Each structure stands twice: as structure tokens, then as C-alpha cells.
Amino acid sequence: xxxxxxxxxxxxxxxxxxxxxxxxxxxxxxxxxxxxxxxxxxxxxxxxxxxxxxxxxxxxxxxxxxxxxxxxxxxxxxxxxxxxxxxxxxxxxxxxxxxxxxxxxxxxxxxxxxxxxxxxxxxxxxxxxxxxxxxxxxxxxxxxxxxxxxxxxxxxxxxxxxxxxxxxxxxxxxxxxxxxxxxxxxxxxxxxxxxxxxxxxxxxxxxxxxxxxxxxxxxxxxxxxxxxxxxxxxxxxxxxxxxxxxxxxxxxxxxxxxxxxxxxxxxxxxxxxxxxxxxxxxxxxxxxxxxxxxxxxxxxxxxxxxxxxxxxxxxxxxxxxxxxxxxxxxxxxxxxxxxxxxxxxxxxxxxxxxxxxxxxxxxxxxxxxxxxxxxxxxxxxxxxxxxxxxxxxxxxxxxxxxxxxxxxxxxxxxxxxxxxxxxxxxxxxx
Amino acid sequence: xxxxxxxxxxxxxxxxxxxxxxxxxxxxxxxxxxxxxxxxxxxxxxxxxxxxxxxxxxxxxxxxxxxxxxxxxxxxxxxxxxxxxxxxxxxxxxxxxxxxxxxxxxxxxxxxxxxxxxxxxxxxxxxxxxxxxxxxxxxxxxxxxxxxxxxxxxxxxxxxxxxxxxxxxxxxxxxxxxxxxxxxxxxxxxxxxxxxxxxxxxxxxxxxxxxxxxxxxxxxxxxxxxxxxxxxxxxxxxxxxxxxxxxxxxxxxxxxxxxxxxxxxxxxxxxxxxxxxxxxxxx
Numbered sequence: 001x002x003x004x005x006x007x008x009x010x011x012x013x014x015x016x017x018x019x020x021x022x023x024x025x026x027x028x029x030x031x032x033x034x035x036x037x038x039x040x041x042x043x044x045x046x047x048x049x050x051x052x053x054x055x056x057x058x059x060x061x062x063x064x065x066x067x068x069x070x071x072x073x074x075x076x077x078x079x080x081x082x083x084x085x086x087x088x089x090x091x092x093x094x095x096x097x098x099x100x101x102x103x104x105x106x107x108x109x110x111x112x113x114x115x116x117x118x119x120x121x122x123x124x125x126x127x128x129x130x131x132x133x134x135x136x137x138x139x140x141x142x143x144x145x146x147x148x149x150x151x152x153x154x155x156x157x158x159x160x161x162x163x164x165x166x167x168x169x170x171x172x173x174x175x176x177x178x179x180x181x182x183x184x185x186x187x188x189x190x191x192x193x194x195x196x197x198x199x200x201x202x203x204x205x206x207x208x209x210x211x212x213x214x215x216x217x218x219x220x221x222x223x224x225x226x227x228x229x230x231x232x233x234x235x236x237x238x239x240x241x242x243x244x245x246x247x248x249x250x251x252x253x254x255x256x257x258x259x260x261x262x263x264x265x266x267x268x269x270x271x272x273x274x275x276x277x278x279x280x281x282x283x284x285x286x287x288x289x290x291x292x293x294x295x296x297x298x299x300x301x302x303x304x305x306x307x308x309x310x311x312x313x314x315x316x317x318x319x320x321x322x323x324x325x326x327x328x329x330x331x332x333x334x335x336x337x338x339x340x341x342x343x344x345x346x347x348x349x350x351x352x353x354x355x356x357x358x359x360x361x362x363x364x365x366x367x368x369x370x371x372x373x374x375x376x377x378x379x380x381x382x383x384x385x386x387x388x389x390x391x392x393x394x395x396x397x398x399x400x401x402x403x404x405x406x407x408x409x410x411x412x413x414x415x416x417x418x419x420x421x422x423x424x425x426x427x428x429x430x
Numbered sequence: 431x432x433x434x435x436x437x438x439x440x441x442x443x444x445x446x447x448x449x450x451x452x453x454x455x456x457x458x459x460x461x462x463x464x465x466x467x468x469x470x471x472x473x474x475x476x477x478x479x480x481x482x483x484x485x486x487x488x489x490x491x492x493x494x495x496x497x498x499x500x501x502x503x504x505x506x507x508x509x510x511x512x513x514x515x516x517x518x519x520x521x522x523x524x525x526x527x528x529x530x531x532x533x534x535x536x537x538x539x540x541x542x543x544x545x546x547x548x549x550x551x552x553x554x555x556x557x558x559x560x561x562x563x564x565x566x567x568x569x570x571x572x573x574x575x576x577x578x579x580x581x582x583x584x585x586x587x588x589x590x591x592x593x594x595x596x597x598x599x600x601x602x603x604x605x606x607x608x609x610x611x612x613x614x615x616x617x618x619x620x621x622x623x624x625x626x627x628x629x630x631x632x633x634x635x636x637x638x639x640x641x642x643x644x645x646x647x648x649x650x651x652x653x654x655x656x657x658x659x660x661x662x663x664x665x666x667x668x669x670x671x672x673x674x675x676x677x678x679x680x681x682x683x684x685x686x687x688x689x690x691x692x693x694x695x696x697x698x699x700x701x702x703x704x705x706x707x708x709x710x711x712x713x
Contacts, residue, residue, distance in 0.1 A: 007444075015711070093554040095710040096450050103444035116552045119474060121481050130474055133467040134553055 005217040006068040010100035013061040060086040062241045073212040075228035076221045078238035084221045092188050106185030120164035131178045145181045153177035168378050180207045186217045224328030225253045257326045266292040268388050277314050278374050278382040282307040294390040302358040306372050315346040319374045321356050326367035364411035365394035460556045471563035490574045498523045505643045514676050517586050525642040528604040528669045531572045533633045539564035539612035540629050547713045557706050561616045593672040600668035603691045610694030613702040646678040658683050661690035
């Protein structure tokens, strides 16, 4: 019987959202003037011990309980807003739970974002020490592993250059290299693998696999089902703060894919929080007739439609579409100027609507996900939002497979050709 | 050894517990575990401060020196403030020594949590380290300014006396007060940014309320007791007394600043630890 790493009992986390009391729908943004004018009302309400605003309680996490034994690699999966990140934040002690408790047996290293604490003005070497200390390493420990970290990151020549001159790839590699050389008993990782090139991702996965095989515990949050299945033996599925299931990874992934496919939405809206210059407000999918839908025939064209708001003029920014199969495999990435530029890259404040057409007779049947990103080609993202799942149905009629279906990402009739180049009867006789 | 190990395994105690509203503790164990981070954060502050400047580290000397020269011209030459018979520039410089330590602690450490919001919302480490490291980085400036004071003292022929032995005590008082007020302001400005905006005014008002550019002798006798309530007076006059042998320090000032240093430090620490758990949710 292996020893315990975590014992999590009825863990819950509530956030309080305040909303103005007045019957009218509260304006999303308050002007400074409104804020100032509302001060006397707030003060008088407080003096009279009345709540001037309604406090709404939102449970980001509700009654989560599970045990983790050392050596287990667990994937926490679920849609956006399922509570995955909140759970990791509580377990890595960044924020407090509202109810419940967790017993932690061992040193925890958490990687909620690579490169936390990196400072652009400091050199690579200085940042290794800074970042290492922040994630809980001693200076002597870092010094001992310095060469290994630099080699792993493949940045030998640039190690004494300020990281502001690093490419984004080098930056991420260095950040992950530091984290990978932390040797905690429990490693908590939040989708850091979404970055870096394919080869480096492979290296990172390998490193995480090593951690798990050395008898240490890995808790891994991801959207990517194939990575989850590859790396973890056990999965926990969260939805709206509740634990939906907990068991062997394949079962959990299957449940996730089934629940994702069952959601019957054909559009998704977002409430811009005005923190960035450009933000998405709505995604939807249409067929060629312009009808909103989430189910397409294999032969049908799929039209991705995205609406967004620009609050401050942006320049040299692009919108990108990422299409993924439900298991996380990337089908295609596309950027708005791929076909030789039609769209302006400088956008004045206002509302925009953009469409992307994905041709019919190309995708195989299955459940797909999409995501839109807006930002600089290599750098600052203004916004990045996951869309929703949609289905492609196979209406072709190939009769070769016993199940009636073919697997593969693509389903496209290809051009075949054949010529008889030798007469075999001649051979037989000779 | 084997027996020990078995005992641990059969009766495992968690390394730590995650619970809402933990009982009050200073978290000293975590501070010890993360002690290296304190030095690395302070080092970062120092390294970053004068990056991309031409004069670089010379700013450390220039800043207090130029301030002292301006004060000397304005208050010493034009306003003819009394300086207890000491060269006015030295009089001001000795006062600026603890005062700058105090005021730059406030302005740097006060906003330190908010400016490190990225760290705080992404990773756990004892949050106390952030303001403490900012104050630590300012100690380097203090050390340089202290060396300049020594040079000025030699230049003006002020004798070094046994009173210098009391200097570490006044430095401690300055540090405790700085730390206490900084902890309060940094923690509260996570919740209400108003504190950050009010801070420059607070520092300015406090500068003129303290005998940095003037000597206590210009304050009418019957009002001195009221002025002595200012906790900064004790350490400013304390520095002047131990460096220059000035006579401004009274027993009341000494007591008030000692007590208030302890009160500020303890109160700041308690408030900080109390509100610390919610930082990541609101920052």
C-alpha cells in the first residue's frame, strides 16, 4: 500500500459577486462620476447596516473529496469554468478554501504558469535563480542544477542576455526547464504544455512521465485529452464545481466526451471585462444556408463566426482559429491573413464580425472543438476563448468497413488512378 | 533509524493542512524555508532599480546628496533655519539618513504587493517576503548614504564619539517603524488602491511634520510635547544625537518612538497576516 499524498475532504470555494441593488440591470462599467455619486448612498447604507448591493455567492468548487496516493498521475479535466484552476490554486496554497480541508503529505511544486516571476530586464541566469527561489528551491540547489537546467532549455549561448531579448520559444523553454528541475514530492501542473514547439512539448511530457515513474505524484490540469490519456492513469472530471466522476483515465475521458457532445448550444457569448483592448463577445457556427447549428454533414461547409469588441485601437493584430478534435488533437490552425490578406491588421475601436469558412468534404465524423485567439503573432494575446463542441456526421456511404465507419481525421474522396503496366499472362507462360 | 521510519509511516502527519480561516500564526516555518527567496527578491530590486541608467549606482549617492544640497540652499541659506551650530548640510544629511530609509520604505514597500500581483496570484510563497525584501533593498541605499555621512563628518571635523554605539539601536527603531507602516499600507492597498494614491501626500506631510530640515528649537517650548507624538522624531533626533552630538533628543521622544516602533511593527504584522489569505482573490 503506497502512502498518501493528498486527502481532500469536502473542499469548497465560494466567490462573492456584488451587484447594485437597484432594479435596473447593473451597467457593466461604472464611470468615475457614477462611482463618486454612489459614495453617499453606500456610506449611508453601511451606517444603517444595510447591504446596498446584493452579494451573490458563486460556488467555484463544491464538496470535492478524493484521496491521492504517491506515485499516481492524475488528470483533472473539465470545461472552462469547471473549477479545475480553483482546485489547483487551493492545493498549491495560493488561495484559501471556503469550506472543507485538504491534508498534504509532501513538498508541493506548482506550475500554474511557466515563467512566473521572470523579469524581462534580468539575464537568463539571474532569472533561473529568481524563478527557482520563487517555486521553492534553495540557492544552493539551483546552483547545483544550473548546468542541467541550461542544457535542458537549450539556451547556452544566450544565458547571460536579458530575457527580454529572448524569443517566446526560448523564454518558455527556460521557464519549463527551471520548473522541471524542482524535485517536489507532489507536482501540480496547469496546461503549461500548450506552449512551445512539438519537439519541446515531447521533452516536457517525457520529463513529467519521469516524475511520475519515480514515485512522485503529479496532478495535471488539461484540455487535451490525448495528453491526459498518455500521461495519467487516473482522471477526475469536474463540471460547474462538482466532481462528476473519478476513475481510470479512459473511462473519464469517455464520459467527458459524451457530456461535451450532449450540450446543445449553437452559440456562446462572453462578457468583456474591459481589461484588454480587444475581446470576443460571441461565437457561433452556421451552415451554408446561414442557419445556426452545431451538427454538420460531412459534405457541408462550416462557417465559424466570431464577434468582438475593440475598445482601444490595435495595430498589427491577428485573429486565429484553432480547430481540435474532442480528444485534443489539433486539426488545423488558421490566421486571418493566411490567404494573402483581405483583413486590415489595424483596427479602430468598435464592434466587428469575422467569419472563417471550413470546406465541406474534408473532416471525418466526430466531435470537434474550436478556439479563437486575438493578438500579436508572437506575443501578447488580447483574448483567447474556447468555443463549444460541434459534431460532424458521416453521410457518405462507404461499404468497406464492418462497422460502417472509417477512422482517421479526414474523410475525403481522393482521386485514384490505375493503369495496367504489364501483362501477367506473358510471365506465366515464360 | 528503521524504527523511526516505521513510526512515521504508520502514523503519518500531513506536512501541512489547507483549511479556511486558520488560527493566527506568524508562519515562521515558511519564512525559514523560503529564506533564500528574501535575498533573491532584494537582489532583484537592487539590480533592477538602476538598470538602463547612465549613472547607474552613482544615483544611490546622488539622490540624498542632491536633496541635502537643495535643502541647504533653500532652508539653510535663504530661510536661515537654525542648525544648532552645526554645518547645515551635515545637519540635514544626518536627518535625511533615517528619514529616507523610512520614507522610501513606505513608498517602495507600500506598493510592492500590487506590483507583484502576477506572482501572488500564481504561486505560493510567504507574502511577507515581498515588502520585507523591498525594505531590505533600501538598506543598501542606507549603507551608501551612511558612508557619505562619515565622509562629511570627517570633512567638517566632527569628532566620532562613544555615542555612535547607540546608532544600531536607532537604526532598529527606524526599521521596525518602517516595516510596520509598510506592512499596513501594502496589505491594505491590495484591497483599496486609495492607500497607494494617498501615500505620496502622507509622506510629504510627514516630512514637514518631522525635524528633517529644521531643528526642534524653532518650535515654541509649550508645543514641543505635541510634536513629540510623531514617532519619526525620536529616530531622527536619535541619529543626530549619536552622529553629531546634537541636543534635540529628549527622554519623551526616545520613549515614544521606541514604543511606537514596537506597536507599529506588531500591529502591521498582525494585520498583514490576517488579510494575507485573501490576497490572491482580490489582487
